[in-house]
Amino acid sequence: MAVLTEDELIKIRRHLHEIPELALQEKETHAYLLEVIQNFKQDYLTIKTPESLPTALLVLVKGKDPKRTIGYRTDIDALPVTEKTGLPFSSKTPGIMHACGHDIHMSVAIGLLSYFSEQQPKDNLLFFFQPAEESESGGKQAYEKGIFQGKFKPDEFYGLHDNPALPAGSIGCRMGTLFAGTTEINIDLFGKGGHAAFPQNANDTVVAAASLIMQIQTIVSRSIDPIQSGVITLGKVEAGTIRNVIAGHTRIEGTLRGLTQEMILKIDQRLRDLCEGIARSYNMQVKLDLNQGGYWPVENDPKLTQNFISYMKENKDVNYIETEPKMTGEDFGFLLAKFPGTMFWLGVGDPDSELHSATLNPDEKSIQRGVDAIKGFLISRMEK
Template sequence: MPIVNRVADLLPDIVSWRRDIHAHPELGFDVNRTSAVVADRLREFGCDQVVSGLGKTGVVGVITGKRAASDDRAKVIGLRADMDALPIEEKTNLPYASKTEGFMHACGHDGHTAMLLGAARYLAETRDFAGTVVLIFQPAEEIGMGAVAMLKDDLMERFGVEQVYGMHTLPGLPIGAFGIRRGAVLAATDSIEIKIEGRGGHPGMPHKSVDAILVGAQLITAVQQILSQNVDPLEAAGITFHEIRAGSTHRVVAETAELRGSMRTLTPEVRQLVKKRLREVVAGIGQVTGARIDLNLESDHGVVFNHAAQTEMAIRVAKDVAGEDNVVETLPVLGGEDFAFMSEARPGAFIWCGNGDSAGLHQAAYDFNDEAIQFGTSYWIKLAENTLAA
């Protein structure tokens, strides 16, 4: 049976799985219900092997093709979907909206998981390929720790994965379209934490105080000048402060302040430059103001990088699914994705799947568009069959 017909037959089931996962969002590594649902489905489909608890709550399914490889050794590819949700109160009013207060699937991971499950069912039925497909269902993408946890549990070595592929929904990209680019796709991210210790005092005698709020404001402005004055305008970098805590009462100069934010870059050179200048700016403002300033930079993950051979395969498959005109080259995005760890461990490619004219990612009104399922599921199927052609 042609792929398009079989996927159409499976569509009601895939939509049902997706909406069930959407209604029961779970965060980080605490995706116990979702992991159980995924593992149960993979066993029902007849996967050769189903392993739970990899990377705490990750699930892996293994399907071996029935065709003989043309060379001495069959290939092994990994297809990865993420399962976790976000700590956002849903505002969609959908019949399958989140049943858990304060949690929702606002980034499409419900759709990612359902599409890969659909592909798993098809591939387990047909096995029309030579080699092995490793289906990777990952927890904790939103906190940037799930991929590392699975890799530390020897994901690649245990299952012999040689190439790895990822996919993500993209609002604004039409339904039925795919977006991809060679090289850097998503940014490296680093967490910033700055602690300022000034000197409290009376607002009427500011010269006897060191105002931690004023120092923090100077820092925010100065840090933005790093990007405008030190980074090549043709390069991309961003620094955003998400959280400021300072002061505790009225009519008292704030003695302490804390700033938290993130830094995003697309090349190792710019990443090191921005880190260096950030340290210098913090030290300089501390010296000028008399405040003690402690800077802590924590690396979250590197760049999501699309390797040449795998990207060409992904483009070819996407054009086969969607048509030549519906596969576009996208610009790099300064968002982060811990698929970066997987594409560092093995060559691979990361593709965007159109979600149409929907609310943006990480917004309370977002919903994965079920019309995208047939395209994303078909992409996974054809990617496995083409990459593992006899």
Template sequence: MIEWRRHLHQHPELSFQESETSKFIAEHLGSFGLEVVTNVGGHGVIGILRSGRLGPVVMLRADIDALPIQDEKSVPYKSQVDGVMHACGHDGHTSALLATAGYMSEHIDEFIGEIRFLFQPAEELLPGGAVKVIASGALEEVDVIYGIHLWSPIPVGTYASTPGAMMAGADDFYIELKGKGGHGGVPQASIDSIVAGSALVLQMQSIVSRSVDPLQPAVLTIGTIQAGAAQNVIAETYKLSGTVRTFDEETRYIIKERIHTLTNQIAAAYGAEAEIKYLMGYPPVINDEKEAERFFKVVSDEFGAERSSVSPKMMPAEDFAYYLKEKPGCFMFVGAGNEQLDAVYPHHHPRFDFDETAMLDAMKLFIQITKNYLKEYDDRT
């Protein structure tokens, strides 16, 4: 796993561009004797392992893409691609799932049904590779799906997940207000886009506090503002952009509607015109209650109850959410932080790294949760 991970870390590929990574995965899956399906939703790969015995279809997922970040680590396996690095652990996810596929292929007598190993492209970039994977029909006949994320905020040797909402849905908006430019000393002859835009920014702060149920977590952040070029000129155009994070669909659409309404009404009040581009991103990650319970049971039984914790809700998004809208399943964090190895930097940081022994923990979790699911099925039938 370490050898695979370091190779991938040195040769990262951006979302929707993972052609060499895909070939690397397919070659290894083929060497394990699995049926290999390529070009799944782009550069995705699925390895199929059939036991020959009646049973359900279990899907295990890893993401394979890298980020447009310059690698600033001083390690032998530093990225060799300028401006691109695995800054989120996807190289580790890929290696752990490859190892899982290799193990299961050698111990097929321990399994029933069919196991599909999904290596998904483009998790980091909208609209997300999961959408295209689902559109390709990859989830047909799948009974349950599990995904892992190596997670540096929690220490290596630990695991975390939660029933229900776990990670937020993420939407982005881009707004342009068009007024009428003019001389700063003659405001009556102009329509000041900055005044209109400033009013909009302030009013947007009331959306979460006054339009959203206070028991539903939500964030509305305005990240950029662009307007004006000189101190004595009234700006004709005012641009702003931001992001919305929510955990349920009702809140998500309430905020979207309020942004549209406020933008149009405030623009009209100041005599400006409004143009809104609202991008619906990944939905919230909502784990199946039963499968989350299975996660905690497996960790307790196989690794020790003290090694698991309930993950708090968090605002980063994950396109694994799309699979959970289609099938029961669970998204699970595997601890990968280690101060002694300087694996302390947050995900998407130029010096991000993780304790590589976490990949073995991820592999064991994949194996044991699959066995537990199949055993329950076998006991029922």
């Protein structure tokens, strides 16, 4: 089979767009990817579906003179979003859509794999088709379940994320952090309910929660270096059942974001300190649950990222754009904490939409342009 053409990659992307599946449910997506890959020339390929993560797919391309194994990751899951694009190849699954562009991600990876299945690379290449990026921490699960072992262990890892705000086919990157790390915050305050007219006989969790919420707002403004960035948003508060009953339980739910794992851990500790203080001050139980999972900051490796940026800047066929860090999360950050590597943006030229939007409609010209830019970088990397 010859290397896939741009039209063939677009056809693959459109089929993937029609069959979106949620985290850890990507059975049809996995089957379709496997079918496509099995039609490639198999001389250099080893295909593996891990038993412990059955919707994941690993494809090793054997290098002709390898001195390293270069990993390339693409995510494959979709979001619980009802599509509103009106496209003829819209999602066929009600309430689920590739609203984050993972169909574009997969198509670029397939294009790269198609090329290297025909043109044997110098180094080994490991393609990781990862389930559960949007939730369930698929990258962390893959690592902890030991799927990167032996010949399937990369020495360095690369991956992209589409960006509708950048021109189609452009490459965006930066030194340092590309995406923030994210942590879910759940706080339960347990006091004692009672009649609104007799507060002395109750222990009001609403009052305590109000005090805690205001104190939490000082963490970023007074405990974090102003030159750095962090954010805490408390988006949900639930308490009480009726206006004249003091609430014996209040629940606060929110999220925090930080550009380094060190910063996130510092914010975590300040949250613990404040919750302990409220518990003592108001004589009640305060339970704090922090769930980061695999959504660590995407901290790019300095040496590898400088090499990546230099190549993209010097390539006259690449529109390279220096980008700012984003507070959105990405679970590739966990893998970059375990393997050195780089994450970068692929522009998809849809400035009127945002990621996770029901109207996201990436420019399909970005697929082949992305393949060409990344293919060139990988070939260049193998010569160093």
